[in-house]
Each structure stands twice: as C-alpha cells, then as structure tokens.
Amino acid sequence: KLRSTVDQVLDRIVMAQVTPAWAVMSKGVEELRPKIEPTIKTMVDPLGKLEAELVEKIREGVMSILGPLIAEHVTPHFTKLIDIIRDPLRQSFEEARRIYVDHITEQEKNYIDEPAINAAFRRLDWVPWSWEMWRATEKFDVTYDLLWDLRTIFPEIYPWSLVWKVRDTVRKTTDNAIYTYEKKLKEPGPINPETSVTARNAVLEDFVFDSNLAISQISEEIIKDIIMPPFNSHVRPACKAVLEPLA
Numbered sequence: 001k002l003r004s005t006v007d008q009v010l011d012r013i014v015m016a017q018v019t020p021a022w023a024v025m026s027k028g029v030e031e032l033r034p035k036i037e038p039t040i041k042t043m044v045d046p047l048g049k050l051e052a053e054l055v056e057k058i059r060e061g062v063m064s065i066l067g068p069l070i071a072e073h074v075t076p077h078f079t080k081l082i083d084i085i086r087d088p089l090r091q092s093f094e095e096a097r098r099i100y101v102d103h104i105t106e107q108e109k110n111y112i113d114e115p116a117i118n119a120a121f122r123r124l125d126w127v128p129w130s131w132e133m134w135r136a137t138e139k140f141d142v143t144y145d146l147l148w149d150l151r152t153i154f155p156e157i158y159p160w161s162l163v164w165k166v167r168d169t170v171r172k173t174t175d176n177a178i179y180t181y182e183k184k185l186k187e188p189g190p191i192n193p194e195t196s197v198t199a200r201n202a203v204l205e206d207f208v209f210d211s212n213l214a215i216s217q218i219s220e221e222i223i224k225d226i227i228m229p230p231f232n233s234h235v236r237p238a239c240k241a242v243l244e245p246l247a
Contacts, residue, residue: 081223084147088140089218092166093211095136096174100207103127104181104200108193117191121182128175136174137167147226154226162222169214177207 107120127133140163147159184199185191 081150081226082219084143085140085219085222086215088143089166089215091139092136092170093173093215095139096133096170097177097204097207097211099127099132099136100174100177100181101200101204103132104178104196108196111191111193111196124178124182128171128178133167133171133174136170140166140170150226157226162225165221166218169218173207173210173214176210177203180206 103124107124110116110120144159144163147157147162151157181199181203184203185196189195
C-alpha cells in the first residue's frame, strides 16, 4: 500500500510539472504548423514520386520475366492438372454425402429413448473415421498414377501426400456434417425419425456448400504444390537479374 501511495504522489508531482510545459509546446506546434507544412511537403513529395517510380520499375521488370515463364511452365499444364483432379474430387465428396445420408437413415430407427439415441450417435461419430469412408476416398485414389506420370515435368510431385490430403479433408468434412446434424437434432424438441429427416436435409445443404468450398481450396493447394516449386526455380534467378540493378 505504501508503494502505491508513493507512486500516486509521484504521478501527481510529475503531471503538475509537465502539463503546463506540454500546453505551451502544443500551442507552439499549432502556430508553426501552417508555416512549416509547405516546406515539409516540398521535401517529401519528391521522395514519394521516386518511390512510386521504383515500384513501377520493379513491377515492369518482374512482369517481363513472369509473363513468358507462366506461358511456358504453367499454362500448358494447368488445364491438364485440373482435368486430372476435378472429377475425382467431386466424386469423392458426392460419395461422402451418400455415406452421411445412408448412415443417418440407418440409425433413425433407433431413436426410441435417450440411451438408444446416444448409442446411435456414437455409431455415427465413428463413421467418418471408419472403413466405410473408403467408398469416398477411393474415388480420388485413382489420380495417384496420373500424378506420378507428371513427375517427368514436375519432379517435386508427391502423389501420396496429395492423396492423403484429400482423404483427410473428405473425412473431416463428413465429420463436421455429422457433428452439426447431431447438434441440430439435440435442439429443444423431440428426437425421432421425422425431426431427424428435417435436420439431416438442412445439414446436407451445408454439406454441399462445404464440399464445393473444400474442392476449390484443395484444387488450389494441389496445383500450387505441384507448379510453384519448379516455377520458382525459374523465376527467382531471372527476377534477381532484373532487380539487382535497382538495388
């Protein structure tokens, strides 16, 4: 308490000494500001223009390199990559949604009392991580050989890593859907096959949206993982040669 009291006294003493000086300084600055602003502006404007010119030179230099490299190393392979992964991805998530509907429909007959409902939910919780999901994940596994063949062009492709990324995303998206279904079904009101259908269909709409979002994100990640390493190996040395004179 003594230390707190001393601190408060010191604060008051310091503030009493500083406040008048601060007021005088603030008034002086306000009086000088209209006079010095034009001078400062005259000094700063050329720096701003030089910075803008430097940024434009960097942009022009980099784009002069990137344009031809994109045309040579990205554009010819981009469409092929999309064709390889797009349909298998879509089919994986479509099958995952069928699994979601099939297993919930199978458990609805068990919605009799609380113990039976809890047991049904435990069975549903296991579905995304069970062998049942093989029906969905195998749809993308077929891309392994096609991706492996591209190693002649993109030596840093790791097909199994990409396949496992998709498997994991499909399982997690299904798990999120089942969790949301159970949470929605537990909202105040009876739990029976009729309310289950309402909750199941509502979550299914979200599942479709989440699937499409995941497909876009995975496609972007896969293409970036495949194309960017070799692309960067060409871009960095070329851009260095252009940018070093500007340093």
